Amino acid sequence: MxxxxxxxxxxxxxxxxxxxxxxxxxxxxxxxxxxxxxxxxxxxxxxxxxxxxxxxxxxxxxxxxxxxxxxxxxxxxxxxxxxxxxxxxxxxxxxxxxxxxxxxxxxxxxxxxxxxxxxxxxxxxxxxxxxxxxxxxxxxxxxxxxxxxxxxxxxxTLPQREIKSGYAEIIKHWLIADAEMFEEQRHIGLFTENWEELIRHSVAIKSKVVEVDPLEGGYRKVLNFGHTIGHAVESYMLEKPGRELLHGEAIAIGMLCEAYLSVKKDLLTKDALDKIETFLVSVYEKVPLTEDDIQALSRLALHDKKNTGATINCTLLQRIGSAVYDQPVTLPEIQEALRYYSLL
Amino acid sequence: MxxxxxxxxxxxxxxxxxxxxxxxxxxxxxxxxxxxxxxxxxxxxxxxxxxxxxxxxxxxxxxxxxxxxxxxxxxxxxxxxxxxxxxxxxxxxxxxxxxxxxxxxxxxxxxxxxxxxxxxxxxxxxxxxxxxxxxxxxxxxxxxxxxxxxxxxxxxTLPQREIKSGYAEIIKHWLIADAEMFEEQRHIGLFTENWEELIRHSVAIKSKVVEVDPLEGGYRKVLNFGHTIGHAVESYMLEKPGRELLHGEAIAIGMLCEAYLSVKKDLLTKDALDKIETFLVSVYEKVPLTEDDIQALSRLALHDKKNTGATINCTLLQRIGSAVYDQPVTLPEIQEALRYYSLL
Known part of the structure; x- marks a missing residue:
């Protein structure tokens, strides 16, 4: 380290x-x-x-x-x-x-x-x-x-949009590793006055995960929560002039979709999803997705590094504060999750 | 390993x-x-x-x-x-x-x-x-x-020219690590009938060196004998249509030049250089170098990975069968060595 x-x-x-x-x-x-x-x-x-x-x-x-x-x-x-x-x-x-x-x-x-x-x-x-x-x-x-x-x-020196983008990864760290912080901070949100402390806390969570599994043989994949769908959204929008998203903005969409899939697979409660949804929607502006977008995005997700062959392996939540990796997700499920997001 | x-x-x-x-x-x-x-x-x-x-x-x-x-x-x-x-x-x-x-x-x-x-x-x-x-x-x-x-x-399946190219690295392994094999094999040369044994011997020498120093912090540099000047020759000729050399052909030139420098720096005897010269010249056709080539080649050698700043660090021979690395060599010395080769 x-x-x-x-x-x-x-x-x-x-x-x-x-x-x-x-x-x-x-x-x-x-x-x-x-x-x-x-x-x-x-x-x-x-x-x-x-x-x-x-x-x-x-x-x-x-x-x-x-x-x-x-x-x-x-x-x-x-x-x-x-x-x-x-x-x-x-x-x-x-x-x-x-x-x-x-x-x-x-x-x-x-x-x-x-x-x-x-x-x-x-x-x-x-x-x-x-x-x-x-x-x-x-x-x-x-x-x-x-x-x-x-x-x-x-x-x-940063615009607010950049702060929000980074904040998505901070939220992710709470969602996969610290339910208490999530509960405490979701009421404070971007009005926090102690960024240094939040950064220290997030770096500590990430460092601990990486120390256990530096080359992402397994456990490190918990950090990928929100990223299988989020990366696809980010890559896709990068090619659409005027619709480009910052990394965290795409990951916020990915986290919503993958939290939805976590419920669908009986890992997470509907109640927990509601909390995540309310919080994320309050911070991040909705991004409109058409049916064409959803089709293209779901195919793109198949190329994600974290997949074996045709299966999409996703990191999902089993509760707020705890993630499980290598959860197989099908193309239709990804599409359903993106539709859930587009209809929020 | x-x-x-x-x-x-x-x-x-x-x-x-x-x-x-x-x-x-x-x-x-x-x-x-x-x-x-x-x-x-x-x-x-x-x-x-x-x-x-x-x-x-x-x-x-x-x-x-x-x-x-x-x-x-x-x-x-x-x-x-x-x-x-x-x-x-x-x-x-x-x-x-x-x-x-x-x-x-x-x-x-x-x-x-x-x-x-x-x-x-x-x-x-x-x-x-x-x-x-x-x-x-x-x-x-x-x-x-x-x-x-x-x-x-x-x-x-290989043309003779390719065999000769590989043979240069085999010779290098003898020169840096096995005087006895050099003495025995220089009389047999390409007429050897036991390539498998020569390959096994060469791989063993290289593996032993790499095991001691995998990331080339120091000792592994003995393998670079012939390569500071040899790489420059190879890169330079690659840009000259019709004059392209195979790697080993360039390294043979590099070994001659660097053996010359070894003598100049009182590391190697003139007698040893003569043996190396006689053997290498018998196997590898002379490549003509003009004064323009020599100027360009010596400058190119300065960009070689194995240098710190403006100094050219070279691996030289202290006797047949033993090399020393990180020997500083100046631009004029490189030019002199290339002139020695061009006048052979």
Whole structure:
């Protein structure tokens, strides 16, 4: 397990690490947003470094962007003892980690997640990768960063929509592992004043799961709750100009659909579903889905990484605070769940 | 360390493995040569499987070819429990291993090396990867195959030029680890009648080195003898239509240049260099190098993975049968070594 620093001291800790380890070179990966809003906050803590800038957004999480990053790393004469500082959200973290992991068969990287989503999710667990032909994270490797630095003040640079997106993964962590927090927080919702504490709690849940099963042989799949259908929704909408969803927005839809399936399979009570539904609908705007969307989405879900052959294996809830993985779900069931959502 | 099967039984062992493990699907990666000459020999031993065919040659060891392989793997509905059987030389083995290692963050693969070169080198040690903008194996990961199956009869399908190419890595193994074998075999050369034994001996040397230092933190670099300059020669010639060299042909040049540098740095005796020179020149045709070639080649060597910053770290010989790694070599020294070769 890598070290995760959370709090006001995080940037000092980053400074210490870059100072104390003998990296040959330091490069910082940014997009236009983190260059404008986050890089000025981090720069005073950095030693001499190079900048590599890419375009923001999931649409750029591709091998083509990786080729650009590798070309820049090559031009800057980075080597196996260099470190890439990934300053950004999940796209920068996943893709920067991937590029560092593969450059000359493995150079170093640290994660400095700047969105709530990447702070509570992408920065922990060692998953790196890119999308491929519309399939989310289809190409990737497991590789831990040297360390993760979570600076909560970055959240003040984020639009509300980004906060909501990250909040979905926080909710997911409650749903799969902490019923008490769910019960307490569902009444507070986005009005919380203690993000640092929520982040710490979420990172702790995720770290504990990943520690038990780093390569997702089994138990780690509990983290996939909401993601089998959610990833399909996210990939699908990415191809529909004007309808693109943020990751957490898609996962919120996935969680509703998969909670519905949990009831249908007699794992979860209708009462629990109602609570989840009321809460999620109060936070996330409804996304209209046509019958054509539902057909295409359900087929897309079949390509999800978490499937064996033609069966769709899903993580479902057995109660609020506890998930079960590898639950086989059929294509018609996925369609039914999407219809349930579209009729909410 | 993965299991390596060498000998007439290798294809039976492959059959047993594919039969005894519960892989979800089997796909075989071939090029036009291995499809024609090797696949017919292997097919009787395979369960139901799919074929993925790419074009042969180092020029196709690129991310673009990987994208094609990943697209085919996706279309065939392969998943994380599938196995890719890499039937071919170093390009197929390195690139197929790379594609399997990254597909859905890690599926399975086995190596069935069909060239002498890949049997004694690429199939052992867990290095996978592709070339990038003319730089050899610039992008890659360490990932061990499930097992390696070395069937010596494939050698009968190879042109003499391919045999010579693989023979260079065998010679390298003697030069870095077994003076006695070098002394014995340099008089026999390509007239040997016991390839299976030479392969077994070479695989044993390489396996022993890799076991000590799998991620090339230090000691494994002894295997890079001949490769700092050799890789530069190989990459450079790849861009010169009509002058392309096979890997071992380039490494033979690299070994001569680096043996020369070993003498220049008072590590190796002139007498030892003469022995190496006489033997290598008797096996490998001289490749003409102009002054322009030498300038370009020496600059290219600076980008080699095995360097820190502007220093070129080279593996040199301290005597026949023993190598030392991380020997700093300057640009003018590389140029001098290439001139030595060009004037042989």
């Amino acid at each position: 890598n070290t995760v620093y959370i709090g006001q001291d995080a940037l000092h800790e980053l400074q210490d690490l870059l100072h104390n380890k003998a990296f040959s070179k330091v490069a910082v990966l940014v997009d236009e947003n983190t260059l404008a809003h986050c890089y000025p906050l981090v720069k005073p803590y950095l030693p001499e470094h190079h900048l590599i800038q890419i375009q923001s957004g999931e649409a750029h999480k591709t091998l083509q962007t990786c080729e650009y990053i590798w070309q820049r790393m090559t031009e800057l004469n980075l080597d196996r003892w260099s470190v890439l500082v990934n300053l950004g959200g999940g796209v920068i973290g996943d893709m920067g980690g991937f590029c560092a992991a593969l450059f000359k068969r493995g150079s170093y990287f640290v994660q400095v997640p700047t969105t709530l989503l990447s702070q509570v999710d992408a920065s922990v667990g060692g998953k790196t990768g890119v999308d491929f032909k519309g399939l989310k994270n289809h190409i990737g490797v497991y590789k831990e960063p040297v360390a993760v630095f979570i600076y909560p003040d970055f959240l003040q | 993965n299991t390596v099967y060498i000998g007439q039984d290798a294809l039976h062992e492959l059959q047993d493995l594919l039969h005894n493990k519960a892989f979800s699907k089997v796909a075989v990666l071939v090029d036009e040569n291995t499809l024609a000459h090797c696949y017919p020999l292997v097919k009787p031993y395979l369960p139901e499987h799919h074929l993925i065919q790419i074009q042969s040659g180092e020029a196709h060891k690129t991310l673009q070819t990987c994208e094609y392989i990943w697209q085919r793997m996706t279309e065939l509905n392969l998943d994380r429990w599938s196995v890719l059987v890499n039937l071919g030389g170093g390009v197929i083995g390195d690139m197929g291993g790379f594609c399997a290692a990254l597909f859905k963050r890690g599926s399975y693969f086995v190596q069935v090396p069909t060239t002498l070169l890949s049997q004694v080198d690429a199939s052992v040690g867990g290095k996978t990867g592709v070339d990038f903008k003319g730089l050899k194996n610039h992008i890659g990961v360490y990932k061990e195959p499930v097992a390696v199956f070395i069937y010596p009869d494939f050698l009968q």
